[in-house]
Structure formats: C-alpha cells, structure tokens
Amino acid sequence: MKNRIHVLRAERRWTQAELAERLNVSRQTINALETEKYDPSLPLAFSIARLFSRPLDQIFIYEADEPPANP
C-alpha cells in the first residue's frame, strides 16, 4: 500500500525518531512504513491520521491489484 508518511513528516521537519516517539513505535517501523515495506494495523493507521490531522485516504493509497506488503 502506498502512503504519504515521508512527505507529511518532511513538511513538519520531524526526524524518523521524532515521528516514532510521537506514535510510540520504533524508528525501524517508521522506516518500514515510509519505504512501503510494511502496512500498518488499523489502530496504527488511525493514530498516524490523527497525528497528521488528515483523513486516512489522504495518507494511505490503496490500489486493489497490488500485493500486500506484509502477507
């Protein structure tokens, strides 16, 4: 699943470690999310949306024919 986490983080000039701290996840998890190698759980996706004050579909772009990042 594609996402705009990297762009939204860059707009706020946060480091990956700062974003990780705000979401209470590890820095590796932020990196895996930004490189689109890991799709977050629904609660984490909502936390990200709330932190960036955006609806989910403005952060995560789901394309029906793409394989899941974490099968």
Next chain:
Amino acid sequence: MNTFTRLNPDQAHRHHRLRVIVAMSIYAALLLGCVYFIKHQHPEGGLLVALALLPTVPVIWVMWSLYVYLTQADELQRRVHLTSLSMAAGVTAFLTLTYGFLEDFAGFPHIPAWWTFVVIDLVWGASSCLLWYRYK
C-alpha cells in the same frame, strides 16, 4: 498488571538486548565454572544436580526479558520476533525429529538434548535478521 517501567519500543529493544548480552555472559561463565568444578571436584548427589542446573538460571532471565520486551514492542517488532520464533521452533522440531530417527534407526552418534537450545537460538537469530532485512 505491569510491574516494570513502561518504555518506548526503541528503548525496550535496547534494554532487552543489553539484558540478553549480560545474561548470556553470566550463562557462559557459569557453564564453564560448573563444567570445570564437576570434572575436577567430582561432586555427587544434590550438589551435582544443583551445579548441572545452575547455568539455566540466566536463561530464565532471558525468557523473562523477552516477555517484557514483547509486551512493550511495537506491532512490527512483535511480528518479526514471533514470526522468527515460529520459524525457529518449526526448523528445530524438524531437525531434532530427523536426527532422532537417525540415532534410533541408523546408529548415528548420540547428541545431547541441550543442543536443541543452541539450534533454536541460531535459527531464531538468523530468521530474525532475514526478516528485519526484508523490512529495511
């Protein structure tokens, strides 16, 4: 109820890694000490049993540390560790079953049961590294 300090996932991982390094260093020291003492002093009875079990004490600490870590880890850390642990359990079960048959039916030399611990740890470590590499 949590009886330990709540840490963020990165801190929890660092603390767990440190505890494992300390515990396994104590384990190695105890193992060498116990083997040396048993070979040279030839203790018997309860003391011998206690010395044989002594090196497992730090392993209990590692298991507790893993439990604490998994309760404080984030969803990806938990996924990687539990997936690699499942892979390690499966591979170790297959290897011990296979070698058990070779021992019993084909006369292969006996391997002590504690090798299971070594194999599961090695496969766990290797599969954990592979899974983290996948998410990099």
